[in-house]
Amino acid sequence: MDTASRVLRLLSLLTTRRSWRGEELAERLGVTDRTVRRDVERLRELGYPVHAVPGPTGGYALGAGARLPPLQLDDDSAVAVALGVRAAATGAVAGMEESALRALAAIEQVMPTHLQRRVTALRSAIVPLAADGPTVAPAVLAVLALACRDGERLRFGYVDRTGAQTRRHVEPHRVVHTGRRWYLVARDVDRDGWRSFRVDRMREPTPTGARGHPEDPPDAARFVTDALSLRPYRWHARLLIEAPAEVVAGLVPPTAAAVEALDDRRCVLVTGADSLDAIVLHTALLDLPFTPLEPPELAERCAALAERLRAAAGLLT
Secondary structure, X not given: OOHHHHHHHHHHHHOOOOOEOHHHHHHHHOOOHHHHHHHHHHHHHXXXXXXXXXXXXXXEEEOOOOOOOOOOOOHHHHHHHHHHHHHHOOOOEXXXXXXXXXXXXXXXXXXXXXXXXXXXXXXXXXXXXXXXXXXXXXXHHHHHHHHHHHOEEEEEEEEOOOOOEEEEEEEEEEEEEOOOOEEEEEEEOOOOEEEEEEHHHEEEEEEXXXXXXXXXXXXXXXXXXXXXXXXXXXXXXXEEEOOOHHHHHHHOOOOOEEEEEOOOOXXXXXXXXXXXXXXXXXXXXXXXXXXXXXXXXXXXXXXHHHHHHHHHOOOOO
16 A cells, blocks of 8 residues: 555544544554554644544544645545535525535535536436525524533524514523424523524524533424424324324424324324314325324314215215
C-alpha cells in the first residue's frame, strides 16, 4: 500500500471510532507505530485535527478543527450526501437553497463517473413535492438543537394557533421534524408541563445560561403525534384494527393518528377529529376490519352510517 492510500485508510479508521490506540492502528494498517505517527502528522498538515489521547488506553482521536478539511466518504455515503443536499434545496429550512446547491455542485464535480450516474438516475426518478407553508431559519434550529444537547433553558416569544402571543420559559428536550413542520418538545417551566411548540411560531429563542434536565421526558415523536392528531379536536377515538401495527402505520400519517401494537396481528388506532363521521369514514377507507372502542358514540355512528350506506346501495328491505 503506497503512502497516500495508507493515509486515506488511516483517516477512514479514525472516523469509525472515538479513539484508537497506536498499536491498533499499526496492526490494521500493517505498519510500525513509527509509521502511524508519521501518517498522523501528514493528516494534521492536511488540516485534520488528530488529537493525542493521554493515559494508558490513550491513542489518537479525530476532533473538530478551525476549518473544514477534505472529507473521506465511501460510495454509498457520497450518494446519500448528494441526495440529502439536493433535498435540502427544496426543504422547509429558510435560506438553505443557494447554499445547498453550491454544496451539491462541489460534491458532484469531484464524484467518480460511476457515482455521478447513480446520483443522476436517482435524481431523475424522484419527483419532490414542493414544501408549502412557513419555513424556519437554520440559526434557530441550531440554537434549539444545542439547547437540547446541553440541557440549557430557553426563553422565547410564541404565537399560538389562535394568534395569542405569550412569553415562554422552557427546558428543551428534542426537536421533531414531521416532514412539513419543525417542533420543539420541552417542559414549560412556568406552566409545569410538557408542551410542543411549532418552531416557525417561535420568536427569538434565547439561551438563558441556566441548566435544566427535565425528569421523565416523553417520547418526543409520539408526543408530537398526539398533539397533532388528538389535542386540537373535539372527539378523541380509539379503534381496534385487525392488522399488524406496521401495516397500519404505513397507511396512516403520523400527524393524523398514533398506532399502538397489541400483538403481531392487531393494533389500536388513536386519532381525533371534530366529527365522529370523519373518524368512521377515514378508518373504513383503510379497508381493514375494525372495532370502535371509545367513545361510546363512535359505535352508534358506525351503525348509523352503515344503515345509510346500505340504503344508498339498495340493500335495505
